[in-house]
Amino acid sequence: MKFSYYPGCSLEATAKEYDLSARAACQALDVELQELDDWVCCGATSAHSINKTLSVSLPAKNIAIAQQVGHDLVIPCSACYNMLKKADHHMRNDSDVRGKMEEIVDFKYTGDVNVLSLLEAMVNRLGIDNIAQKVVNPLKDLKVVCYYGCLLVRPPEITHFDRDENPESMDNLVKSLGATVIPWSYKTDCCGANLGLTSSDVVQGMVGRLLDAAKEAGADAIVTSCPLCHSNLEMRRKEHGTDLPVFYFTELMGLALGLKDCTNWFSTHLIDPRPLLRSVSLI
């Protein structure tokens, strides 16, 4: 199985453990990820907030690169995924938008490349059973809640992947790794997103609610697929101890698949997850 891979800017810096674990887990599962050559930033919230045209043209540039390669395009970061998926949706369904983008980016849109989140590629293309078969280190006694955030599931008429109010794909994947996944009501509540940088007190309130809810549900850790959720959940909390660490789902895949590199990923976290993992004898 082969995909084009768009890491996005966060995965080159603050979310480097997401990039490393995604690549390592895919390699162990015989999924080949080929990084797009000379990809550009998706524009993120800033583009759609102040220049709607740029919020489609920057993603369109990356879709143009992916078209030259031909494989479907897999994106780990929920924010990048959302931008590229929306741009693809508008170009696919609106000839006016498509024409303008073809002119701006200087390409011919074919619609041949499907845009997928990495989670979707793992669950729908590879299949949970195929992942479960390769588990050598089941995540026994690890109690987690799965946090999907906003951009992976909304708007549902464009993402078309999982249920938007109570998604289950990540729950099912993490369960197949042997962990105990606890249901909770905050799976798709927002973490505050980019307001973490400009209005950190606002985000501290939002993150506090999520952490309290996860604890009340009985979780020892939170699992996510979004670099922005991950950094807000780590940075914007009041106490920076080792309580309630936050994992990318790919890190838990790597741990369950018995990959030796995992401890290098865990050591980069601001909230060190190693004490928890040692307490349940997983490292």
Add this chain to the structure above:
Amino acid sequence: MSTVSPEKSFLDEVKKRSGQPIELCYQCQKCASGCIATEFADYYPNEVIRMVQLGQKERVLNCSSIWLCSACETCGARCPNNINVRAVMDALKEMAIEKGIIKEKRVKQFHNVFLGTVYSHGRIHEVSMMAKYKLKSLDLFSDMGIGFKMFTKGKLPLTPKNIKDKSKLKNIFDKSDPSMLNVKLEDINYGEQKTGV
């Protein structure tokens, strides 16, 4: 003879820019119930929509809600009338910028610095972007401790990664006029996704 009131023309303008059927809102407040920004912003999302319906242009362009919306899209996903409120908030921000009314200056400064970094390098380089943002916003000392911790963990590389094809990227920026895309109402597809071109 027909006359168009300023109230009606404001509503039409926001409808055109956002592509949303704003007139359909009947104030059920499902959007406000799910909005995480309500306790921090000055108006609820349904109130923003109502102000647009009533043509209260100055009041709505001066509110903090349009800037503090995190674009989580919960409101739009739950709206019984399929109004994507995020798109309305974006359209209002765009109009506020054109009028030079920036209620939350830091948010706008952040967006400017972010897109400026993409324009220069093609990708986001967090160290130089945050340095620029902090100088512009004069918010110099917050997050120093966390930033240093991230740096020691190798998460904040000091040199930016530049893309190779910068001239093409600059061309895309130059051609991407903000007013160019008004997603039309009839093109917003809330049913099954059409396939193929």
